[in-house]
Amino acid sequence: MIDDEFSSELMRKYSFLSKRVSVDWLTVECSPKNLVDLLQSLRDQEGFDILIDLTAVDHGEDCESRFSTVIHLYSLVHRGYIRVHSVCSDNDNPIMPSCAEIYPAANWHEREAYDMFGIKFTDHPNLKRILMWDDYPYFPLRKEFPLAGIDTPLPAADVAEVTDASVEPAPMMGGPFVSGASGPMSDSEPRAKDESWTEEMEKGS
Amino acid sequence: MTTTKEISIGDIASRGSEAVNKIQSDRMALNVGPSHPTTHGVLRLIMELNGDLIDKCEPVLGYLHRGDEKIAENMTYNQFIPYTDRLDYLAPLANNVAYALTVEKLANLEVPPRCQAIRVLISEMARISSHLLGMGVFGMDAGAWTPFMYTFTEREKLYTLFEELTGARFTTSFTRIGGVARDVPDGWLGRVENFVDDLPKAISEVEKLLTRNRIFLDRTEGIGEISKEDALAYGLTGPNLRASGVDLDLRKDNPYSGYEQYDFDVPIGTRGDCYDRYLVRIEEVLQSIRIIKQVIKNFPTGAWYAEDAKKIFAPPKEKILSSMEELIQNFMIVTEGPQIPSGEVYFEAENPKGALGFYIVSKGGGVPYRMKIRAPSFCNLSILEKLAPGHFLSDITVILGSLDFVMGECDR
Numbered sequence: 337m338i339d340d341e342f343s344s345e346l347m348r349k350y351s352f353l354s355k356r357v358s359v360d361w362l363t364v365e366c367s368p369k370n371l372v373d374l375l376q377s378l379r380d381q382e383g384f385d386i387l388i389d390l391t392a393v394d395h396g397e398d399c400e401s402r403f404s405t406v407i408h409l410y411s412l413v414h415r416g417y418i419r420v421h422s423v424c425s426d427n428d429n430p431i432m433p434s435c436a437e438i439y440p441a442a443n444w445h446e447r448e449a450y451d452m453f454g455i456k457f458t459d460h461p462n463l464k465r466i467l468m469w470d471d472y473p474y475f476p477l478r479k480e481f482p483l484a485g486i487d488t489p490l491p492a493a494d495v496a497e498v499t500d501a502s503v504e505p506a507p508m509m510g511g512p513f514v515s516g517a518s519g520p521m522s523d524s525e526p527r528a529k530d531e532s533w534t535e536e537m538e539k540g541s
Numbered sequence: 542m543t544t545t546k547e548i549s550i551g552d553i554a555s556r557g558s559e560a561v562n563k564i565q566s567d568r569m570a571l572n573v574g575p576s577h578p579t580t581h582g583v584l585r586l587i588m589e590l591n592g593d594l595i596d597k598c599e600p601v602l603g604y605l606h607r608g609d610e611k612i613a614e615n616m617t618y619n620q621f622i623p624y625t626d627r628l629d630y631l632a633p634l635a636n637n638v639a640y641a642l643t644v645e646k647l648a649n650l651e652v653p654p655r656c657q658a659i660r661v662l663i664s665e666m667a668r669i670s671s672h673l674l675g676m677g678v679f680g681m682d683a684g685a686w687t688p689f690m691y692t693f694t695e696r697e698k699l700y701t702l703f704e705e706l707t708g709a710r711f712t713t714s715f716t717r718i719g720g721v722a723r724d725v726p727d728g729w730l731g732r733v734e735n736f737v738d739d740l741p742k743a744i745s746e747v748e749k750l751l752t753r754n755r756i757f758l759d760r761t762e763g764i765g766e767i768s769k770e771d772a773l774a775y776g777l778t779g780p781n782l783r784a785s786g787v788d789l790d791l792r793k794d795n796p797y798s799g800y801e802q803y804d805f806d807v808p809i810g811t812r813g814d815c816y817d818r819y820l821v822r823i824e825e826v827l828q829s830i831r832i833i834k835q836v837i838k839n840f841p842t843g844a845w846y847a848e849d850a851k852k853i854f855a856p857p858k859e860k861i862l863s864s865m866e867e868l869i870q871n872f873m874i875v876t877e878g879p880q881i882p883s884g885e886v887y888f889e890a891e892n893p894k895g896a897l898g899f900y901i902v903s904k905g906g907g908v909p910y911r912m913k914i915r916a917p918s919f920c921n922l923s924i925l926e927k928l929a930p931g932h933f934l935s936d937i938t939v940i941l942g943s944l945d946f947v948m949g950e951c952d953r
Contacts, residue, residue: 359884360646385773388889391913393902406900408887408915412773412787415794419887441776444923452610467603467952476611483615 338362338416346382350374361408361417368422368432375407375420375435383413387439392449394479402427403455407435407442424455434460452477568596571934575604579682579938582948584922590934598929598937600922605952613912617878618644618718621912626712628916628950631674632667632893633713634703636950639890641716642797643899644879647886648718650850654841656720657799662733662836663706663715664798664890665829669740670699671893672780672822672829675945679819680751682942683760688747695743698736705729718879719854720846730837737830744826751819761815765928765940768813775924778917779895781944784821785813791891803835815943822945852880878907894918894947914953918946 343362347353352370356363366374378384389408396402403424410417424430434457436443446457447466454475457463464470469491474481484505490496574585583604589597609628613621625640626633638660645652652660677692700710705726707713715722751757767777772785782789790807792800808824810817846854855874860867883905889898895917902911921944929937 359649360886360888363885386778387776388778388896389887389898389900389913389915391900391915393911406885406913408898408900410789412789417887419885439776440774440927441920441923444919465603467606469603476608481611483611 338411338414338418342414350377356421358419361419363419363421365421365423368424371420371422372433372435372438375409375438378409378418378420379438382411384409384411384418386410386412387435387441387445388417390435390442390445390449392453392455392477394453394477396479399427401425403430403453405432405449405455430455431458432456433458434463436460451475454478567591573937575601579941580948581678581941581946584941584946584948584951586925586929586937588929588934588937593933593935595929595932595934595937598925600925602919602922602948602952605948607953609953610912610914613909615908617907618881618909619874619879622716623712623714626714628914628953629671629892629894629897629918629947630711630949631947632671633711634663634707634715635667635671635890635892636897637713637716638664638798639888639892639897640899641718642890643886643888643901644718644881646888647884647901647903648850648853648879648881650719650847650853652720652847653844654799655724655843655845656847658836658839658841659721659725659845660716660798661800661803662833664892665832665836666699666702666733668829668893669826670696670703671945672826673699675822675893676747676751676819676826679815679939679942679945680747680757682938683757685751685754685757688750691743691747691750695740702729702733702736705732717846717854718881719850724845730840733833734837737833740830741827744823748823752823758816760936760939761819761943763812764815764932764936765943766812766814767924767928771924771927772813775927776920777895777924778920779892780821780825781818781895781921783808784810784817786811791889791896797888797890802839803832805829805832815939818943818945854879880907881905881909889915892917894945894950895921897950914950916950916953918948918951919953922946922951 338361343355347355353364353366353374356365386409387407388410390405392403392405394403401423405422405424407420408417409420422432424432430453432455434442434446436446437459443461444466446460447463449455450457450463451465451467452475465472468476471491473488474486482505485503487505488503490502496502569590571588571590572585573588574580575583580586585601585604587599587601588595609624612624622637622640625636628636673692673696677689680688703713704710706729707715707722767781767785769786772782772787777785778789786809788807788809793807805828808821808828810821851870852874855871856867861871881903883903885900885902887898887900889896896915897917898915900913900915901909904910928940932940
């Protein structure tokens with residue numbers, strides 16, 4: 337059980353950590369430079385055997401520190417999770433130390449975070465894209481990337497040459513049933529996304 | 542007007558083995574997939590062979606990547622439920638439940654006992670359905686066709702039960718945030734009970750064909766052994782982890798949806814080879830039958846959705862059509878989404894393939910700010926790079942079959 341006693345003991349032991357409010361599991365924030373050491377001792381001394389998940393969050397372009405990574409560890413001893421947040425300091429060139437040495441499970445998760453957000457994990461054994469193809473030019477889960485996608489060359493150049501095709505954005509920009517996290521309610525109506533017709537502009541024949 | 546044009550593109554198939562040219566010795570590069578029967582979907586493997594032995598195996602993912610996490614950021618919580626069907630599409634009901642539980646955990650919402658019981662019931666039925674396919678296909682990968690026919694017959698019966706409950710055989714979309722889509726139909730529980738009463742007979746037929754079958758044993762015993770340490774290091778979960786001897790079942794460790802009321806055992810393997818993974822799945826099906834019988838025996842009465850969650854769960858249709866307040870409530874939930882407080886939450890449920898987790902960051906309102914789907918198949922497959930080398934090429938089909946992955950959830 338991960339209780340208050342365990343968490344205050346942990347905070348005392350690792351004084352560089354700061355605790356964060358959380359509705360579910362013990363959540364700590366760790367600076368990137370201490371991250372590898374922290375994970376090493378969490379695994380070897382505190383019994384967090386499994387790296388369940390590693391992911392990143394984009395807090396938005398105008399945010400002071402834009403990217404952060406979130407790691408969830410599970411302990412067979414405590415039968416509970418710990419969540420470790422780390423904030424990338426540089427917004428334009430986000431860097432995070434890799435923990436694939438400590439938890440091999442992190443290897444693919446870090447590749448995915450790089451693929452989707454462009455966070456570079458230093459000392460990663462094989463940092464390349466995992467879900468998108470190798471030459472893909474964008475980072476799709478960044479907030480400025482549109483839902484419909486961006487016109488991109490086909491991964492196979494010889495096919496593109498013959499067919500003249502490219503990876504096109506999805507038709508009807510934004511998709512038919514799309515609700516934004518902000519903005520007026522009318523934006524979430526399907527017709528608001530159909531750019532061929534609005535109140536101001538008549539529907540074409 | 543549409544015009545058709547005939548085009549010819551060089552040998553596309555050979556593009557897969559571009560790696561061949563990079564190898565300068567007597568090694569051979571072999572490309573398997575992305576479309577190949579043993580890869581159960583669209584997994585691609587680039588292997589380096591030394592004679593018949595695998596020296597290196599590199600999985601290539603992403604052929605079924607649909608950007609579910611991006612899509613989730615752009616729609617309300619309820620609108621995303623159909624997308625969860627398409628994660629592990631062999632157990633859509635279990636995904637629906639895991640997703641609804643995550644959002645409810647963030648909203649700090651407790652659903653009534655009847656709803657919990659329905660959710661446990663459908664999760665276990667989904668587990669049976671997924672394991673039946675897993676076992677059948679595994680037999681087929683090892684060269685045994687017949688067991689697949691037996692297990693598929695049973696799955697077909699399950700699909701008929703799903704259809705009666707949800708209206709769909711495959712893509713069920715059954716849960717809602719704060720409840721389920723509808724109550725169980727009259728007499729349905731009895732039919733589920735009849736099904737689980739008959740199921741052990743079919744399981745024992747499969748067992749007679751496989752469990753002590755000399756050929757099957759030769760092909761699976763001692764093949765693809767995953768040690769306890771490796772299983773933990775690579776983040777395996779579910780039957781694959783338990784087959785390696787780790788006692789981790791989230792239904793026991795962190796009971797959700799009322800699992801603590803039910804009596805069941807967690808089967809654990811000893812060796813962690815392909816055969817153990819098969820045995821663990823067989824036993825899990827039998828344990829799921831036990832749980833289903835207990836749920837049906839003590840099926841709670843009362844509400845099947847959270848009645849007090851006015852900003853989260855849309856009221857029943859007849860109330861919407863007859864009462865002003867419910868009409869407005871329904872309108873707000875449909876247009877703005879269920880109102881979920883800000884914060885972050887991580888929840889994972891013990892799905893047939895392993896721990897399916899959702900990490901949601903909310904800034905309040907009806908749309909998540911960020912949603913990460915922690916797919917068990919993604920993590921289970923990451924061990925392949927370590928596991929495959931040293932095996933014969935013919936073992937790779939058995940190893941892949943025993944890992945029982947689904948690319949829909951791996952690539953998301």
